[in-house]
Amino acid sequence: MEVHFTPEQEARLAQSAAQQGRKLHELVQQVVERYFDEESRFIDAVKRGEEALQRGEYLTHEQVGQRLERFLQP
16 A cells, blocks of 8 residues: 655654654554544444434533533532
8 A cells, every 4th residue: 555645744754753763654554543543432432422312311502501501610
């Protein structure tokens, strides 16, 4: 597989790898792995939210506002 970056992106990646004392390809692999981990967590959270909504477990906009007001009061 071949991936193309802009010169600016390449420079930032190279600088970050150098600062961390790592090889460029290792940094890129880690960045991609983190992306997939975060994407998976996001998808799971959305699914949990949809399931809660289907069960009727949600707050209205007004209820959220009331909770925030109580939370922010000294």
